[in-house]
Amino acid sequence: MAAPAAASASKPAPESHEEEKPAEKPRSSNTAAPRPSLPATDSEMRQMDTKYVNMLLALDSIPPLYNILASFFTWILLAGFVLFPGTFTNLQTNNQLGGLGVAAVNVIKHVSLFVIAWVCTAIGAAGMGYLWYRWQANYIWLVNKIFMPGFLNSLAGILSTLSSVLGSQGATLSIGSKSTIIVTSSICGICGGLTAFYMLVLIRRLKKQHDAEVGKQRAGKHGEGFADLSKIQRKLNVV
Template sequence: MSSVAPHRTATAKSHSSKTGKPVSRHPSATTAPASHHPDQTQTRPGNPHRATSQMDTKYVNMLLALDGIPRMHNLLASFFTWILLAGFVLFPGTFTSLQNINASTEVEQRLVNAVAHVPLFVIAWICCGIGAAGMCWLWWRWMYNYVWLVNRIFLPGLLNCLTGIISTLVNVFGVQHGEFTATSKSTIVVTSAGALVSGLLTLYYSLWKLRRVKKKHDEQIGKERAGTHGEGRVEMIKRKAQEKQPEAGMV
């Protein structure tokens, strides 16, 4: 064993003398990987032939962001739309009943146009104010999530305003025999204005802003269907854009 080591040493020396380059006897002396600065990060180059990810569309980001909206804000949206409806329902309770009043004199005419329950009338206005202010705040807070705004603010607000209009008309034709007093007229104006604003915002966000985002998503990913039992199904619109292109030099 002792004669083998000098033989290897002599062979290495003779090889280095012929080539002019030193020969290392340890594997650790060979080429070592270059050290990187600790602040430098290595990124994997993207695949240019990768199909478009569903995470790259604005519509999908809105849907995923629904889980990130605090539950308290969802509860507040339900509360504000409900308290708006409560104010609309309380308004008809302030109408003066005309069953025992014949508005023939000036005094009786004033009684007809007077508010039957002033505290209830004030509470109704407070409820409407709180509901409208809260809905406007949530609209400003989540103004870029069109899906949440339509489903949580505008559409429920529209339905509640329509409910207020129906309730007011029922009381006018049932209690006041179809005669509109000052209180019933103000109630109709408030509920109709709320329904008009909520309806216009619902149409604008659902048929314009949300529809444009959804159309762009369908062009990139495909048209989404609910499926037979809600399992979800995607119909490709631009299948050529989604197919992987063959790499150069490959058959």
């Protein structure tokens, strides 16, 4: 009876197949753990991938210098339009003047001021043209910063010129007032036509593509904004 007990005692123990795990190195307190990336849903990817959204996001990426230049050029254009009526000669409605009154109205008063007005107008128009070329791919920025302000400033210049003609010149058009009306009307027509074309054709086309992919954006009660997905859901239900 002692032999089996001795044999069992002399039998080697089975080797363990578990490998020893290497000791983990202590993590430095100064090293921050990487933040896991959040997976984006399909709707979020579609919303960030439209050209309309890319233009809106690019508005914050345009350097502030160009926004300042846009405000300066549209302002100096308005300054030139406001200076023009100050160069018109006052026509005194006096019967003793006779034919001299008609000749006097064609005389430009303050020639230096007239030149300054033309220089301001030229600088404003040239600067607006440069900014149009520089940021031609962002329709929203062009409308908000160039075309719409240029249209409104030109319209103000037309009203200022007409009020001066009707007031100081007795509704008589002089050479200076005619040239001023032609210039202001031309710039007003160009800026107004470009505003209408960009807003009603180009931007509306991009907005329709965005609404078809993501859903129509609503302003909300207080401007908080939300996406109206009712049309997209109806299309999915039909399919």
